[in-house]
Amino acid sequence: MNTRPCRNVYVHVPFCNGKCAYCAFYSEPEVNPASVTQWLDRLENDAARKSAQTLTLDTLYIGGGTPTALPPETLKRLFRILERHFSFLPGAEISIECNPESLTEEKAEILARHVNRVSMGVQSFRPDFREKIGRRPSDAHAVETALRLLRANGIDNIGFDLIYALPGETLANWREELDTALSHGVRHISAYSLSIEDGTELAARGLPPEDNELSFAMWEAAQKILSAHGMPRYEISNYARPGKECRHNNFYWTGVPYLGFGIGAASFYRQTRYTNRRERREYEAILSEKNNDAQTVLHRLREEIHVQTREEQMEEFLFLGLRRMEGIAQEEFERTFSCSLRDVYGSVISDYVQRGFLRLEHGRLALTDAGIDVSNVILSGFLLS
């Protein structure tokens, strides 16, 4: 059983300037001052209760929503709360998501005092594609301006989030998007294909189903183009300059515990996955309770609680670990589960190695290029139940 202390925290900021047509996250489409104050009060309450467990962090990731949609004074208060209730290991990675349109000089200065990594939600550089997915119209220079503001304040560790397979997008269009991203000299790129989730505006529009072949060609193009420019893929959808991989996300993929703060934020702790209440009124009501002790309140805040069985832990170890290009260490599996990888998965590994989908070298098991191409099928071979 994994009993490592929790050193990783995710904070969900549930406010945006509008609602994107593909968005299935919990987010409110405006930054209402009363709602923001109430949210911060509850967040502080939540952090105060959880930090009773004395959290010293190696990574903090502030996502959303759109954290940079918050006004400067609110951003300052958010950092005061986080720094009051958590301490940080030397060299801790502190990331924030940023929307280029909402970043101002004052906000860039605030970020520079508190974070050392920025993930910029660009999605597409083309106004026509942005419009198709309901992103706010963007000044043609918004990305350049945001990069200049961040860099002028000493933040160089910047990444872009991009989406491909947008409605009407061709392979040539996507290659241009990648070239534009590279021209900005960022250190990390996350690239996900557009996913149409139930309940979103895109789903209601009834778009034709995704062209899997085109989407796959775009995913392959990303690896070719980005790795040729010194940003190899390190996880199925993530690319980075060496040493600039997102440590926080790497921890997600290696089964390290993390705690989520805010409405609907997910946590994984002591082999248990759960989310905070997704219904805002319930979440706030529970955190306002005065009569219960911290543990009772924290327990009541949780929903979708799932305690993993040993088999599920093994499956997840493989599913998440094999998403990373460096794969998994046999030794780590053995240390975690006190049995050998071969004992549990020997036949499936031999079969996939023989067929060229997996490679087992120097004690590490990883997907080959052929295996990455069909990773969903390969990973399903590791199901134990």
Ligand code: SF4
């Ligand atoms: S900015 Fe992000 S969280 Fe906000 S509506 Fe758009 S996709 Fe959703």
